[in-house]
Amino acid sequence: MLLLLTNSLDETADVLVGLCAERGQSVFRFNIDLWARYRFAWTPDGFAFADPSGRVAASQALTACLWRRPSLRETAGWVGGDPQAREATEAELHALMREIAEWARARGLLRLIEPNGPRRVGRLAQMRVAGEFFAVPEWTMGWGVRLPAGRRMVKRLTTEPLGPERDRQIYVQSVDAESLSPDWPWLTQAIAPGTRDATALYVAGRIFAFEMEQTRAELGVEDWRTRVGAHADAWRVWATPPGFAARVEATMRRLGLRYGRLDFLSGDGEPTFLEVNPNGQFGWLDDPAGWPLHRAVLDAALDPASALQNEAIREANAPPPAESSVSTGG
Template sequence: MDTRPVLVCTQDEDATADLVIAELNRRRVPILRFDPGRDFPAPVVLAARIESAGTSRTKSGGGWDGKLTAGARTADLSAVRALYHRRPSPYPTESGEQTARFAAQENRRGLGGVLGALPGCLYLSHPQAIARAEYKPAQLGAATRVGLTVPATLITNDPGEAKRFCAEQPTIYKPLHAGAYAVGGEPAGIWAAPVEAGEIDGAVSHGAHLFQAQVPKVADVRAVVVGGQVFSAFIIAPPGVVDWRADYQSLTYEPVACPEETRGALARFLADFELNFGAFDFAVTADGAWWFLECNPNGQWAWLEEAAGLPITQAIADLLESGANRHE
């Protein structure tokens, strides 16, 4: 029996991670779950060391050795088969009193640095790769390089440029980052929405804005890629809905095969960012063309698995259990 553990880094309440953990438990795969941003330096305890090559302490393959303990469970850092970087809490804000700032910086770089440098470990996906892939300009550039069809896009803080772009074609505005936002103290989302040239004013100069040609879509697709497997489904919203995330209750779903050409482009996209997972969103036009909109390198998928009957939990568990890293 393979006793190498899988580390799961996520928040205490993460129903999506729970599905994967339950499947790994069913397979008797050892798991150590913790939230680096909240559980360190207590109750998580780290004792990591690295030795010069050739010393009696050096294990085969070298690299970091030692222990990571969370509660009653301990993982050998030199024998971690996979790390599932799901949705951990951010490390504490590096602000306030000087000593607290220093400690926060050391915790993030110490624990986070060791977790990102485990020898022979499969990352789903590596935290630094996820962070790099979250930038929409990088995504759009990579999408064009790998052969995906991308709508005309403008990122600007120039009201004149924005007005001209919106006058050239039907246009939508979308945020560059889907961060936390509240209206009247209540959580709210900033969805993609149509914008016309006459609506553009000097407020655009206050920051970067992303404007994109509106695709005349008949449906959306979310394609979830796990290692080399692609699971995709049509997402059908009521007429007139631009951003399906704004109206979950009215959506219907239908599994769909990913076109072979698109499948190859998705693999190249993930390889470009050194990712083992990606949740891709496409707009589909009446002629069957798939237009790339974005990729969430750590996107949600559990609701889609249930709605469209896609075995994503099993695929993620397979990858974590195998520990085989295709980017080696």
């Protein structure tokens, strides 16, 4: 049985559950935001979930575990008391999810997506490693020092949302560096060359690459995600340059990741690397006619070869395999 750790808003989990039914694969979905509707117990003999319909997932029956999005920060609704009680309960539930993931990792059942990936592989680590294989805009992180002058892009090191309701995001934006207070920890970056946002989904050695049909100038934005209904914008298969797949493979192996969505700017020359999201969304890029991206993720989640082991970092430094190929998603 495949255990999906996620929340009720996860549309990708909806598709994965449907594909499991199609191929006769047993699956149990735990939606962390609906935790009070489930029953759960863990003793020295193992743990077991029971969902609202009465279906049970016992640890002894699990054959794989996929960490999708077991986050309460994406769900606005809450039942369970005052803000202090909510904070305490969220902390307990998130800690439990990590315990389950580590239980699965120790048994070779945690597959593909690393729960701690976004923290272990931060923006600075990404840029240092990717800089060996791709063009990466010059960057500076610090405070109390003179920052590079001129127009710069400002980024956050953390991807966590802000605000008392955890509903605010600060997106990448350009500023005059002279206007930034030296008393604040800033991450600034030179404005990258390129005309279109592009992305490559990496799934255990398989690469699916896409770029936006419209340029940033045509969209009139610096970060396409700031647009209302941004995921409805048209994307197309990206004809990546020679050697691109091998460089993506090398980057991900060095970072010790088996899954991630890598963002670039494409244009007339070589693509410019922007960042890796170790648990990046991809649903809007997939073709509902056959769900090739979702199928690739499910295949990897069920494949013991994609198990996340404690020696993942050591394995990442092993000699690279033969060059991967970029898929069109068809």
